[in-house]
Every structure is written in C-alpha cells, then in structure tokens.
Amino acid sequence: MTAERDIGAQHNAFLEALLAIDRLEVRRLLEELVTEMSPVMMVEQLIVPALEVIGERWEQGDVSLAQVYMSGRICEEIVDTLLPAANVQQQRQPVIAIAVLEDYHMLGKRMVYATLRSGGFVVSDYGRIDTDNLVARVVRERVAILLISVLMLPSALQVKAVRQRLDAAGWRPKIIVGGAPFRFDRQLWQEVGADAMGSTASDSVALVTSFLEASA
Amino acid sequence: MTAMTSLERVLTTLGHQEPDRVPLFLLVTMHGARELGLSLRDYFAHAEYVAEGQLRMARKYQSDCLYALFYAALEVEAWGGEVIFSDDGPANAGEPMIRKPEEIRTLKAPAVESSPVLGRVLEAIRQMRARSEEAMPIIGVVIAPFSLPVMQLGFEQYLTWMYEQPEVVKHLLQINAEFSVAWANAQLDAGATAICYFDPVASTTVVAREQYLDFDHRLSKDVIARIKGPVATHVASGRCMPLLDDFAQTGTLAVAVSIEEDLALMKQKVAGRVSLLGNLNGIEMRRWTEVEAEVAVKAALAAAGPGGGFILADNHGEIPFQVPETTLLAISEAVQRWGRYPLDWVSNER
Numbered sequence: 001m002t003a004e005r006d007i008g009a010q011h012n013a014f015l016e017a018l019l020a021i022d023r024l025e026v027r028r029l030l031e032e033l034v035t036e037m038s039p040v041m042m043v044e045q046l047i048v049p050a051l052e053v054i055g056e057r058w059e060q061g062d063v064s065l066a067q068v069y070m071s072g073r074i075c076e077e078i079v080d081t082l083l084p085a086a087n088v089q090q091q092r093q094p095v096i097a098i099a100v101l102e103d104y105h106m107l108g109k110r111m112v113y114a115t116l117r118s119g120g121f122v123v124s125d126y127g128r129i130d131t132d133n134l135v136a137r138v139v140r141e142r143v144a145i146l147l148i149s150v151l152m153l154p155s156a157l158q159v160k161a162v163r164q165r166l167d168a169a170g171w172r173p174k175i176i177v178g179g180a181p182f183r184f185d186r187q188l189w190q191e192v193g194a195d196a197m198g199s200t201a202s203d204s205v206a207l208v209t210s211f212l213e214a215s216a
Numbered sequence: 217m218t219a220m221t222s223l224e225r226v227l228t229t230l231g232h233q234e235p236d237r238v239p240l241f242l243l244v245t246m247h248g249a250r251e252l253g254l255s256l257r258d259y260f261a262h263a264e265y266v267a268e269g270q271l272r273m274a275r276k277y278q279s280d281c282l283y284a285l286f287y288a289a290l291e292v293e294a295w296g297g298e299v300i301f302s303d304d305g306p307a308n309a310g311e312p313m314i315r316k317p318e319e320i321r322t323l324k325a326p327a328v329e330s331s332p333v334l335g336r337v338l339e340a341i342r343q344m345r346a347r348s349e350e351a352m353p354i355i356g357v358v359i360a361p362f363s364l365p366v367m368q369l370g371f372e373q374y375l376t377w378m379y380e381q382p383e384v385v386k387h388l389l390q391i392n393a394e395f396s397v398a399w400a401n402a403q404l405d406a407g408a409t410a411i412c413y414f415d416p417v418a419s420t421t422v423v424a425r426e427q428y429l430d431f432d433h434r435l436s437k438d439v440i441a442r443i444k445g446p447v448a449t450h451v452a453s454g455r456c457m458p459l460l461d462d463f464a465q466t467g468t469l470a471v472a473v474s475i476e477e478d479l480a481l482m483k484q485k486v487a488g489r490v491s492l493l494g495n496l497n498g499i500e501m502r503r504w505t506e507v508e509a510e511v512a513v514k515a516a517l518a519a520a521g522p523g524g525g526f527i528l529a530d531n532h533g534e535i536p537f538q539v540p541e542t543t544l545l546a547i548s549e550a551v552q553r554w555g556r557y558p559l560d561w562v563s564n565e566r
Contacts (some may be wrong), residue, residue, distance in 0.1 A: 021379050061455050061476070064424045066375045073376075104300060104308040107371040153499060153536045154305040184453065184475065184499035191503075 015050045018071035019063060026074055043120045047075050048205055051115055055202030065107075072111050072201060075118035094144030094215065096208060099126035099134055102158050105151035108179050111201035112147055119205040123147075131158055135165040138173060145211055146173045147204060148194075156181035156188060163193035174211045176204065221351030222280035223409070230446070230469055232488050232525040238517055238555035241355070241493065241529040242279035242544060245287065246306065246537040248272060256537075257301040260286045263339035270344055274352065276541075277548040280527075282344045284408060285357040285534065286337055291399070292367040294331045304537055312370035317377070317384040325395035328402045338406040345407030353410060356403030360415035361392035361439060362432040368392075374417075378427065389431060393439050400443040410446040413439075413468065414533065419454025421474075428459060437466040448472070448493060453532045457482060464490050475531045479519035483526070491525040496547070498530040502538045506546040513550035518562045521555065528555065 010033060017025035033042060054071050057063040096116070100109045106128065116123045126137060138146055150156045159177055166172060177189050178198040189197035196207050220228065220236045228235035248269015249259035259265045270282040289309040293299040298310030314320060328334050344354050359367075365374045365388055377385050400411045415436065418428050440447045448470035449463050455474050456463065463471050464486065473482050473494035482492055496512055504512065513528065520526040528551055535544070554561065 058421075061420060061457075064420060064427070065422045066378065066427065067424065069372070069375050070379060104310065105371070107375075110372055152302075152305050152308070153502070153538060154302060157538070180453070181499050184497055185503075187503075188499070 011046060011050065014046055015053060018050055018054065018074060019067050021067065021070045021074070023074055023077075026078065030078060040120070043079060043118070047079065048119050048202075051075060051118060051202045052205070055115075055200030059200050068201060069107065069111050069114075072114035072118065076114035079118050079120060093122060093212065095124065095141055096121055096145045096147070097124040097126055097138065097141065097143045098147040098149065100128045101134060101148050101150055101155050101162065102130050103150045103152050103155035103179075104128065105179075108151065108201070109147075109149035112149060112178060112198070112204045115201040116147075116204055116208065119208075121205075121208060131161050131165065134162060135169065138166060139169045139171045142171075143173050144215065145176065145208055147176045147178070147198075147208075150177070150179040150181060153181045155179075157192060159192040159194060176207050176211075178204070221349070223351040223353055225280055226353050226527065229524040229526060230491050232491070232523065234522075234524045234557040237557060238521050238551060238559075239280040239527045240278065240548065240551045240555070241281050241283075241527050242273070242277045242535065242548065243283050243285070243529055243533055244273050244277075244279075244535045244544070245283060245285050247535070247539075247541075247544070250537075251276075256303065256307070260307070261336075263336045264343060266336075266340040267343035267347065270340075271347055274348075277544050278552065279548070281353045281355050281409075282348060283355050283357075284337055284341050284344070284403060285355075285412070286340075288359060288414065288534075289367060290333055290337065291359050291364060294326045294328075294334050295368065296326070297367060306534065306537075309367035312368065312373060314368050314388075315373075317381055320384055320388045320391070323388070323391055325391055325398075328395075328398045334399065334402070338402055341403055341406040341408050354408045355410055355412050356400065356406075356408030357412045357414060358396045358400045358403075360413055360418065360432070361389045361396050361435055362428075363415050363417040364392045364396075365389070366417060378423070378431065382431075386431065389435055393435055396439050397442045400439075400445075400447075404443070404445040408445070410448065410469075411443055412450050412533065413443075413447050414450050414452060416450075416452040416454050418449075418459065419451040419456050419474075420458050421451075421454035421476075425458050425462070428462065433462055433466070440467045448491075450493070450533045457485070460486050460490065470527065472529070472533060473520075473531065479516060483520040487523060487525060491527065492520050493527045493529045494520075495531040496529065498532045498535050498539065501530065501543055501547075502536060502540075504543050504546070506542065509543050509546035510550040510554075513547055514554050517551075517555055517559060518565070521557075521559050522562055524557075 058068045175194045176196045177194040182197045225235040225239045287307040289299045292309045297313040301307045449468040450472040470491040475497040
C-alpha cells in the first residue's frame with residue numbers, strides 16, 4: 001500500500017512538474033526513479049500515462065496547448081537523452097511516418113512526433129509535403145502507419161486524394177489523421193478515408209499501439 | 217416592430233436590448249471571389265474586387281455587416297513576411313520572419329500609410345463605405361499584439377520563447393501593440409465602423425490564464441483603449457469562458473464564442489455586460505443540409521438571443537470557402553424566420 005501510494009505520489013509530482021514546464025524537477029524525479037524502474041517501465045508507466053492525462057485535460061479545457069506542447073518536448077528530450085535503452089524495444093516495429101499535408105502549420109505534427117518519440121516509437125518525419133511526394137514516399141518506404149496532421153480544411157479534405165492514390169498503387173497503410181478540422185467535424189476523418197483520428201497528440205500512442213497489435 | 221437598419225440592429229443588441237431581429241454577421245472572406253469568377257489571389261490583389269464581393273455577399277445573404285478581412289496573414293505580409301496563396305483556402309504565412317531573439321531588438325513595425333498591402337485594405341474599406349449606406353456596419357480587423365507572433369516567429373518558437381525568453385517576447389509585443397493601434401485606427405479613419413480584435417493565442421485552448429494575464433491582459437486593455445472605435449474580441453474557435461471577466465475589463469464590447477463552449481452559459485455569465493458573437497460550426501457547415509442549418513441557427517438563437525446582446529455568426533471568424541451557397545442561404549433564411557424579436561418560440565419550445 002505504501003509503495004502504491006508512493007508511486008501515485010511520484011506520478012502526480014511528475015505530472016505537475018510537466019505542467020509547470022519545470023525541466024529540472026522532471027529530471028530530478030526521473031533520476032530518483034531510475035533505480036526502481038527500468039527505462040521501458042518509465043516510458044510505459046510514467047511518461048506515456050502523464051502525456052495521456054495532459055491530452056485528456058487539454059480536450060476538457062483544463063490545460064493549454066502551450067503546456068501540451070512544452071511537456072511533450074520535455075518528454076521527448078528525456079527519452080532521447082536519459083533513456084536511450086527504451087528505444088531499442090521499438091527497433092523492429094513496422095515503418096511509421098508522420099507528415100503535414102499541403103499545410104503550413106507544423107505545431108500539431110511536432111506535438112504528435114514528440115509524443116510518439118516519448119512513447120519510444122521510431123518515427124520518420126516527412127515534414128511538410130504535398131500529395132504526390134507523400135504517396136510516392138509512403139509506397140517506396142512501405143509505411144505501415146501514416147500519421148497526417150493538418151490545420152486547414154482544404155488540407156484535411158486532401159487526405160481523401162492520398163487514400164485514393166495509395167489504393168491505386170496497391171498499398172494500404174493505416175492512416176491516422178489529426179488537427180482542428182477533424183476535431184470540429186467528428187465525421188470528417190471517415191469521409192476522407194482515414195482509419196482513425198486523434199483528438200489530442202497523446203491519442204497517437206494508443207492508436208499506433210492498437211494498430212501494431214492488430215497487425216502482429 | 218418597424219424594420220431597423222443593420223447599424224440600428226447591431227447597436228441595439230450591443231446595448232443589450234432586443235432589436236427587430238438577431239443581427240447576422242455572415243463572415244465570408246473568400247466567397248466574393250467565386251461570385252466574381254476570380255481566383256483568390258486575383259480577388260485579393262484589387263481593393264475594388266473585395267469591396268464589390270463584400271457588397272454582393274451582404275445583399276445575397278442579408279448579412280448585417282461588410283467584412284474587411286482579406287486573410288489573416290496579410291498583416292505579416294505588411295511586416296515583410298512571406299505569404300503563400302491557395303486556390304481553395306485562405307492565404308497562409310510562410311516561413312517565420314524572425315528566427316533569433318536579437319532580431320527583435322532592431323525590429324520596426326511597418327508604417328501603415330506606406331504599406332501597399334495595408335493600403336489595399338484601406339482602399340477596400342473606403343470603397344465599401346462610399347458604396348454602402350451609412351447604416352451598414354463595416355468590420356475592420358486587427359491581429360492582437362499577443363497573437364501576431366504566431367506568424368512572426370512560428371508557433372513552436374513562440375511557445376518556447378514564452379517560457380524561455382519572456383522578456384524578448386514582451387518586447388516584441390510592445391512593438392506589435394503600436395502597430396495594432398495604428399492599423400486599427402487607420403481602418404476606422406477609412407470608414408470602418410468597428411474593429412474585430414483577433415486574439416486566438418489568448419484563448420485558454422492555447423495558453424493558461426496566468427500566461428494571458430502576464431503577457432496580454434494589460435497590453436490588450438491599453439491597445440483597445442487607444443483604438444478610437446468599438447472593439448469585439450475574437451479567439452477564433454478557441455475557448456475563453458474563464459477569461460470573460462478579464463476580457464470585459466479590456467473594454468471590448470463583444471466576445472466570440474467557440475462551438476466547444478456552452479453558449480447559453482456564456483450568455484448567463486455576461487448578460488448585460490458584454491455581447492456575444494457566435495457560434496455556428498464553420499467546419500461542419502460544409503456538409504450541413506438546409507434542415508441542419510436551420511436547427512443549428514435555432515439552437516444558437518435560443519441559447520443567446522433572448523434579451524439582445526447577441527450577434528449570430530460562425531465560431532471562427534471566417535467561413536470556409538467550401539461551404540456552399542445553399543447552406544449560406546439556409547442560414548440567412550433561418551435567421552429571417554426564427555430571429556425576429558420577441559423570440560417567443562424559444563420559451564414555447566422549452
């Protein structure tokens with residue numbers, strides 16, 4: 001019971017430090033835990049759940065986009081520097097790629113990328129890309145899961161063309177979409193032929209995990 | 217009740233009284249180009265096209281204002297930033313114009329009077345004023361000093377600097393504030409009736425209230441006090457319920473409401489103090505049937521119409537180009553049908 005309470009307290013302290021964008025406190029807490037938890041446990045039981053809570057609280061209006069973004073970046077840095085061993089777990093994963101499709105707003109993609117990296121996933125970042133190049137690259141690199149981030153409605157609608165072009169090429173990756181148009185119209189992801197939508201950056205970890213498990 | 221002019225209708229509702237019907241601000245920026253058979257790039261390159269487009273849109277949809285927003289990235293274009301046009305959506309800001317903190321130390325705001333792109337907007341306002349009745353409100357637009365850095369710095373860099381280099385950010389905001397005041401007043405001088413003060417970064421969707429209070433609140437209060445006309449604050453689909461009292465203190469007359477918030481509850485909180493604008497879902501609007509448009513209009517009218525202090529509009533401040541004319545007409549007809557005061561049907565249907 002005491003140990004459970006301690007873990008709960010540590011989780012809360014970690015969450016609060018992230019929301020306060022207190023890098024030093026985040027690192028101090030992790031250094032305390034490093035003797036008790038393996039790197040993979042830290043990612044799976046501490047970092048990812050914390051980012052999920054932050055994402056849920058953003059969707060409820062209780063935390064800000066700035067906190068979601070900064071906490072994601074802090075966790076990404078941690079996973080990249082303090083816990084490199086956790087990445088080894090994902091080396092044999094299918095190819096996952098993320099892109100901003102015909103849109104000039106990069107923040108959402110950056111947040112999802114940071115969250116996936118924090119979850120230990122290896123992700124190919126295609127940056128900003130147009131439909132032709134995205135389709136060609138996805139087919140060439142045999143991408144299994146494609147995450148597409150947009151802010152503008154025309155870009156969201158363009159996902160339909162990506163799906164049709166991939167179908168025509170005989171390659172059917174799972175497409176996960178996210179961004180404001182999908183949040184404001186909950187039917188839009190289906191209309192454009194995506195397989196799922198994420199409301200928050202942290203949804204990406206659960207969605208990618210479920211697609212990987214289903215294909216295993 | 218005798219039919220009011222659009223200006224009377226709007227002023228009455230801003231005075232928290234019931235006019236003849238709920239005013240409709242159908243904030244279309246791009247549909248005028250389609251009406252004139254022009255590409256968006258050509259349309260926005262000529263003040264007379266935009267003036268003509270706005271006049272035609274207001275007539276067609278019985279909207280109670282003309283809207284002087286070309287595209288949000290226009291302001292950063294005036295600062296020397298890159299703007300990328302699209303065939304089917306608003307122009308976007310390109311690469312950030314400021315990459316290093318030291319660039320802010322020597323940054324100078326553009327002079328409104330000598331900027332060709334700002335001059336084009338002013339000319340469009342002058343033409344709208346000359347060609348419309350005095351009784352038609354013209355809404356000018358400024359991006360708030362606290363929100364302009366998204367395009368000046370890029371969103372990622374801006375959020376990071378807000379935490380890591382707050383003094384640099386505050387210096388930039390001061391420079392922006394002087395520009396916002398000058399730009400807003402130039403639009404009022406050209407004939408705009410009121411200013412829509414776009415401040416999406418203030419929204420609690422984007423920053424915590426503490427950050428808004430630290431960076432923006434006093435600054436916006438000062439800017440709005442120096443704008444020589446009425447101001448409405450718009451957070452472009454973001455949430456702002458926790459900021460309503462803060463916004464009221466800035467001197468703004470109206471606040472735009474997100475579809476993600478409870479319009480009726482917002483009305484309860486500010487009734488008699490601040491008017492509300494909103495909150496039709498512009499993204500869903502693209503696929504609404506005429507019946508769905510009517511249902512959405514009725515829901516908004518019922519939530520915030522009684523007692524005045526309400527203008528029906530979309531929740532983003534810019535209706536997507538993909539929303540068809542039939543839907544815009546359905547919205548307009550629904551306001552004509554259900555928006556006439558007194559809104560007795562609201563209590564009858566409860």
